[in-house]
Amino acid sequence: MTPVLRICHLYPDLLNLYGDRGNIMVLAQRARWRGVDVAIVEVTLGGTAPSDADLYFLGGGEDRQQRIAADDLAARQGGPLTDAAAAGAVVLGVCGGYQLLGRFYRPAGGGDLPGVGLLDLWTEHPGAGSPRLIGNLVVQPAGDGPALIGFENHGGRTYLGPGARPLGRVVSGFGNNGRDGGEGAVAARVYGTYLHGPLLPKNPVFADRLIREAMERRYPGCELAPLPEVLEEQARASVLTRTGRPAGA
């Protein structure tokens, strides 16, 4: 029987600021190119996320959209998402979606946005006078693997608690808060990052890792055949050149 990857895309109409749907396209195509069927469920305001998906994705939104999504997420999806993560599903949040996976987001003017608390972290906006953290971002992932490459654009500064580790160290750019050199967060199979661009097209090794982890539960020992990565290497090289890093780093 053909294996199936079940993806749940949360709030695609609200959290879609930086080409975020590109992440879904990459997950789906890279699975299909390996002969895996893909089922994508989109959940938006008033809906309820299934608790049996293999991978959950949340993108970023503008302040207004993020507030609308945050209330609905906390009220309706916290349960299914927590259950799924506890059962080993992969959860990926990018930018605003990353912030909402934490405990709370504190805007400059107060009025905290609730998070779902899947990651032990919180985010604060330091005030209207503080610059947004904007630019190309290169991160060396914890453990092994090629650099993660993308673009960041966020006003909030994220701080990790003891229950979460950074996804990697900033090589070029700002990362979580522009101060402690950490970027993103990971706890078990829950991932958050400020890397967009979107994240996955230029980071195929990371994309395949997510697909493998998402499928492992129901298809133990599943292998993903290698794919040609010439275009990916060209795209990665252009960012590394723009940030003053040698190609191939």
Add this chain to the structure above:
Amino acid sequence: MRIADAEHAAAPRGAGPRGEERVRPRLTAAIALGKATATLSRALGWGGGTTVPGRVARVVEPNVVALLSARLRLGSVVVAGTNGKTTTAHLLAHIMRARGRSPVHNRAGANLAAGIASALVAHADVLGRPRGDLGIFEVDEATVPRVVPAIAPRTAVFLNLFRDQLDRYGEIDAIAGLWRSGGAGWARDLGVVANADDPLVADAVRDLPGRLVPFGIEDERHGRPALEHTAEARYCYRCGTAYVYTVTYFGHMGRWRCPGCGAARPEPEFTACDLAPLAPDGSEFAIRERETGGVARVRTVLPGLYNVYNVLAAVAAARSLGVPLDAAAAAVASFAPAFGRAERVLVDGREVRLLLVKNPAGFNEVLRVVLSEGPLPVVLIAINDRTADGRDVSWLWDVDAEMLVGRATRAVVTGLRAGDMALRLHYAGLPRDAIEVEPAYDHALRRALDLAAGGRLYVLPTYTAMLALRAVLQRWGVVRGFWET
């Protein structure tokens, strides 16, 4: 709509014997230095000096924009919005020239304060006397509140608001807020020519002083039933309820209303109807003016629904300057596209058409235009990530590149971020071997011309990639320089 008889009016700002002709030594020095900088810049091959002369002049005389624009006998018009500023400003200038006016306008894309100052300096003699009688300035969305108090326009045109270059502007809400906050700088008799079909624009201009002149399309045959996923305005900016659209035309433009707070598309004063698209060679439609009941048919070589909005805006602005409707409509027919916006170039007898792409909604419209005549052997796409292009290329993933699958045999991609575009095309479904990455602009252009095999070649560049490709075309001797256009 009340039309001031401005065609023959004196300056609207109580100018006249206000001492404008008085010699101001500092202004004279600013103009002289600005002009010298422009000459030097050209001599050194740095380009046309579209912003540096203004920057230099403003150092010497910070009020150079206010002092020089006050001397324009017929006042000024500003044009703002994410898409179509350059085309609309050039269209309006063309209409006004046909009426015997002599407009002063800034260069394509030079739409920050320095670019406007450069244009004013270039069009004045050293005593500060303008060579022109009407200012028409395209103004960057975020620069609107800074330059408006200096220019004190009599008409302001607001075309649309898209997520464009978010890395520069932050978020779209911030831009709408900036327009509203410009309130105190606006003249009370301002004509606010605004796109009724864009809820973001409608919301952003609602507290501006002056009289609102909304424009919009009314031809449901050319509408689409659903919002594109690139659409930014899904939720009401006042109350957070999802907008209800009965029809959309381009991006989030359409007939909208908010069931939550009752905000709705304002009734247009100028309407485009009875549309007959002739894409990619332009379109034909009727413009109806509500108050007078006047109707005029328009034919334009500008393709796509997005250009219908540009034509409508230019005609509405011309009406606010007192131009008769049929005269404005007639002038549109003889307008040739501006600089990279559907510009046609001949290379050894083969047609190259440049269609600027800046954001997903515009890119989608351009794709619809270029694919409207059937499958193509090749398209050339050129993506840069310099400041003027937007440093963040993630917007490429909001483009419906899937439209090209099965309809373009090959894609040649170039520019600093050619790799990102190539990846986008591949994930859209174009086979890897149908995508050619060619980093050098001249090689990419040559290769695409070869693949086009004598047919028309469509080139889709971002702004600075367009400048780079035009520089190649200039070296080949087929287009004139940036500053000569």
